[in-house]
Amino acid sequence: MKELEERILQDGIIINNEILKIDSFINHQIDVNLLNDISKYIAQNFSDINKILTIETSGIAFAIGVSQQFGNVPVVFAKKSASKIVDLNNVYTSKVHSFTKNTNNIICVDKRFLSKNDKILIVDDFLAEGNASLGLIDLCEQAGAEIKGVAIVVEKRFQGGRTKIEQKGIKVLSCASIDHFENGTIVFSKD
Amino acid sequence: MKELEERILQDGIIINNEILKIDSFINHQIDVNLLNDISKYIAQNFSDINKILTIETSGIAFAIGVSQQFGNVPVVFAKKSASKIVDLNNVYTSKVHSFTKNTNNIICVDKRFLSKNDKILIVDDFLAEGNASLGLIDLCEQAGAEIKGVAIVVEKRFQGGRTKIEQKGIKVLSCASIDHFENGTIVFSKD
Numbered sequence: 253m254k255e256l257e258e259r260i261l262q263d264g265i266i267i268n269n270e271i272l273k274i275d276s277f278i279n280h281q282i283d284v285n286l287l288n289d290i291s292k293y294i295a296q297n298f299s300d301i302n303k304i305l306t307i308e309t310s311g312i313a314f315a316i317g318v319s320q321q322f323g324n325v326p327v328v329f330a331k332k333s334a335s336k337i338v339d340l341n342n343v344y345t346s347k348v349h350s351f352t353k354n355t356n357n358i359i360c361v362d363k364r365f366l367s368k369n370d371k372i373l374i375v376d377d378f379l380a381e382g383n384a385s386l387g388l389i390d391l392c393e394q395a396g397a398e399i400k401g402v403a404i405v406v407e408k409r410f411q412g413g414r415t416k417i418e419q420k421g422i423k424v425l426s427c428a429s430i431d432h433f434e435n436g437t438i439v440f441s442k443d
Numbered sequence: 444m445k446e447l448e449e450r451i452l453q454d455g456i457i458i459n460n461e462i463l464k465i466d467s468f469i470n471h472q473i474d475v476n477l478l479n480d481i482s483k484y485i486a487q488n489f490s491d492i493n494k495i496l497t498i499e500t501s502g503i504a505f506a507i508g509v510s511q512q513f514g515n516v517p518v519v520f521a522k523k524s525a526s527k528i529v530d531l532n533n534v535y536t537s538k539v540h541s542f543t544k545n546t547n548n549i550i551c552v553d554k555r556f557l558s559k560n561d562k563i564l565i566v567d568d569f570l571a572e573g574n575a576s577l578g579l580i581d582l583c584e585q586a587g588a589e590i591k592g593v594a595i596v597v598e599k600r601f602q603g604g605r606t607k608i609e610q611k612g613i614k615v616l617s618c619a620s621i622d623h624f625e626n627g628t629i630v631f632s633k634d
Contacts, residue, residue, distance in 0.1 A: 276555065280519065280520065280522065280552075280553055281518070281519045281553075282507070282510075282518040282520075284507060284510040284511060284516065284517065284518055288515065308500040309499040309500050309503065309522075312500065312503045313503050313506075315504075316473070316475060316504050317507065319473075319475040320475060325475065326472050326474060326475065327472070327473040327504065328471065328473075329471065362466065364467065364472075365472040
């Protein structure tokens with residue numbers, strides 16, 4: 253998505269040739285015009301969706317935008333819990349490693365909000381090693397929900413998350429895909 | 444807002460005559476049709492806004508909806524950080540006590556995203572003791588930003604948060620205001 257790539261080049265900040273900071277328009281301050289355009293782009297690439305699944309925190313904003321493009325289908329966000337889960341009988345859980353924070357989290361969704369009748373689009377702001385997305389996929393599989401795809405705002409292709417998801421037969425769409433960083437500049441994927 | 448009150452009566456769950464669980468439509472699964480209606484209701488009650496400020500996590504969804512009603516003004520969400528702030532020179536911080544979790548958090552916003560040119564509407568899902576809202580107000584005051592008001596999805600009037608905010612001369616709007624719980628049922632405020 254050309255508009256997003258241009259914005260990343262203009263306002264993104266690369267730290268240590270590895271971390272891309274896009275907090276002025278994606279995940280601390282959010283450009284809602286851009287969010288609306290990203291949501292439209294995502295919706296053009298999927299169909300027959302009746303629920304959006306994301307994970308707190310930064311995915312929530314984009315999940316709302318995408319839901320609006322699919323007639324305001326419900327949004328469910330998985331919760332991260334470093335602490336105890338009160339009642340394991342009522343929630344689906346999965347363990348997720350955070351690349352940026354180097355921590356393990358248990359993520360969970362109440363069983364009332366995922367079922368075998370759901371046709372899920374997973375939405376998140378970042379795809380790197382794929383751990384958050386794989387955790388969300390795991391929750392859907394436990395519920396027997398159908399996964400229609402994974403839609404990502406910014407992918408860091410070189411960290412391999414896409415491959416792991418595609419190996420499960422699940423479609424991945426990213427609005428901007430960074431192939432690699434080169435001497436402090438961004439090289440986007442060609443496909 | 445009658446539609447929200449009816450939904451709370453229909454789907455809200457009261458725990459220990461104190462905690463209202465509205466996770467099936469507000470803060471775990473989100474009813475996006477209802478979110479759009481809530482956002483319109485909020486926007487009718489404020490004007491001349493150029494930025495929405497909220498706090499992770501559950502406020503973000505509603506901040507996006509409200510932004511869309513004000514021509515897609517930027518949304519900024521304050522981050523909660525139990526851990527160290529990397530560089531105090533670059534962020535505004537405030538200490539916030541969480542009523543439901545009984546923990547203290549430092550909340551912060553990057554100084555690039557709040558300034559004296561901003562006309563801020565603070566948006567959050569819950570108002571109880573008012574600590575989160577007062578923390579966000581504190582951040583705005585440090586930045587010299589103008590606070591146009593505080594818009595809340597569900598207020599628990601009996602916990603006193605509104606009074607503390609109004610004493611600062613700031614307008615508070617809640618879409619549903621719970622006066623008190625009575626024998627496990629909800630009594631809404633009359634005004």
